[in-house]
Amino acid sequence: MQTAIKRFSEQGYFKTSVQEIADDCHISKGALYKYFDSKESLLIQAFEYNHNKIFENAMAIEFDTSETPKSVLVKKLAVEIDGMIENKDFMTMLFRTFPPGESEKLKPVMERIKYSMADWHKDCLLEAYGESVQPHIWDLVVILQGILKEYLFLLMNERKPISIESLIHFLIERMDAIVLDMTHSQPLLTRKMMSDYEQFNDQDDSRSRISSLTELITQLKTTIQSISCREDEREELTATTTLLEKEMNDDEPRRFLIQALLNYLNQWEPLQQWVKRIRMSNELEEDRTHE
Numbered sequence: 001m002q003t004a005i006k007r008f009s010e011q012g013y014f015k016t017s018v019q020e021i022a023d024d025c026h027i028s029k030g031a032l033y034k035y036f037d038s039k040e041s042l043l044i045q046a047f048e049y050n051h052n053k054i055f056e057n058a059m060a061i062e063f064d065t066s067e068t069p070k071s072v073l074v075k076k077l078a079v080e081i082d083g084m085i086e087n088k089d090f091m092t093m094l095f096r097t098f099p100p101g102e103s104e105k106l107k108p109v110m111e112r113i114k115y116s117m118a119d120w121h122k123d124c125l126l127e128a129y130g131e132s133v134q135p136h137i138w139d140l141v142v143i144l145q146g147i148l149k150e151y152l153f154l155l156m157n158e159r160k161p162i163s164i165e166s167l168i169h170f171l172i173e174r175m176d177a178i179v180l181d182m183t184h185s186q187p188l189l190t191r192k193m194m195s196d197y198e199q200f201n202d203q204d205d206s207r208s209r210i211s212s213l214t215e216l217i218t219q220l221k222t223t224i225q226s227i228s229c230r231e232d233e234r235e236e237l238t239a240t241t242t243l244l245e246k247e248m249n250d251d252e253p254r255r256f257l258i259q260a261l262l263n264y265l266n267q268w269e270p271l272q273q274w275v276k277r278i279r280m281s282n283e284l285e286e287d288r289t290h291e
Contacts, residue, residue: 001046001218009089013043013097027225035218040098047094048109049215054083055120070172073128077168081152085164088156118197121145129179136182138189138197143178147171213278217245220265220274227270237271240264244278 003024007016018039022032036042058079084091098106121141125133133140151167154160191198224237244261247253266275 001042001049004042004046005050005087005090008043008046008093009087012093013039018042025222025225031225035221043094043097044106044109047090047106048113050087050090051113052215054080054087055116057083058120069128069130073124074168074172076124077148077171078164081148081164081167084152085156092157115197118145125175129175133179133182136179136187138191138194139182139187140175140179142189144171144175147174213248216274216278217241220271220278223270223274227268229268237265237268248278 004016004021007021007024016039018032019029021042022029025032032042036045058076118141121144122137125137125140125144129140148171151162151171155162155167220241221238224234224241227234229237240261244258244265247257247261262275262279265271
C-alpha cells in the first residue's frame with residue numbers, strides 16, 4: 001500500500017499499472033491480486049491505510065506529566081497537519097480520480113473517516129479543556145474542524161505562506177477564546193442532535209477490531225512474500241496465514257487451532273512482530289466475549 005501511495009502520487013492513478021506496483025514490491029502481479037481484487041480496491045484501501053497511519057501517529061503521543069493538556073493538544077494537531085501536508089499529492093489525486101459522491105466503494109470509507117475524525121477531535125478537546133466543555137463539545141469539534149479545513153486548503157492548494165507553528169498557535173488561541181465565551185451560551189449542537197455520531201462511535205469497537213485484524217493479516221502476508229526462504233516454505237506460510245484469517249473471522253473460532261497456527265508462524269523471526277500483535281488483538285476480543 002505504501003508503494004501504491006508513492007506511485008499514485010507521482011504518476012496519477014490511470015498512468016500507474018498494477019505491474020509497476022508489483023515490480024516495486026518484488027512480487028508477481030498475481031501475488032498482488034491475492035490481496036487486492038482490483039486497482040481501484042488497492043487505491044481505496046491505501047487511502048484508508050494512509051489516513052489511519054496519520055491518526056495512529058497522533059494518538060501515539062503519550063501524555064507527559066511535565067506537559068499541560070494544552071501542549072499535548074498542540075503536538076497532536078502538529079502531527080495531524082504534518083500528515084495531511086505530506087500526503088497532499090495523494091489526496092488530490094484520489095479526489096480527482098474518484099469524487100466522493102460518485103464512487104460507491106469510497107463512500108463507506110469516507111463515512112468511517114468522517115466519524116472517526118470527529119470522535120478523535122472530540123477526545124482531544126475534552127482532554128485539553130476538561131469535562132466542563134462537555135455540553136458544548138460538538139460545537140467545538142465542528143468549529144475546530146471548520147477552521148482547520150479552510151486554513152489547510154489555503155496552505156496546501158493555494159500555497160499561502162503560513163507556518164504550521166503559527167497556524168497551530170492561532171488555532172489554540174481561537175479555541176481558548178471560544179471555550180471561554182461558550183460558558184455564557186446554550187449549545188447549538190446537542191448530543192441528541194449528533195446521535196448518529198455518538199451511535200457510530202459507540203458501535204465502532206467491533207469495526208475497529210475487524211479493520212485492525214485485517215491490516216495485521218495483510219502485513220503478515222506481505223512480510224511472508226519478502227522473507228528469505230524456500231518457495232515451498234513460503235507457500236506453506238501463506239496457506240497457514242489464510243487458514244488463520246478464516247478461523248479468526250469464523251462465528252465460532254477454535255482457540256486451539258488459532259494458537260497452533262500462530263505458534264507455527266512465530267518460528268520465523270520476521271513474522272514475530274505481527275504474530276505478537278495478532279495475539280494481543282485476539283486476547284482483547286476473547287476478554288470482551290467473556291465479559
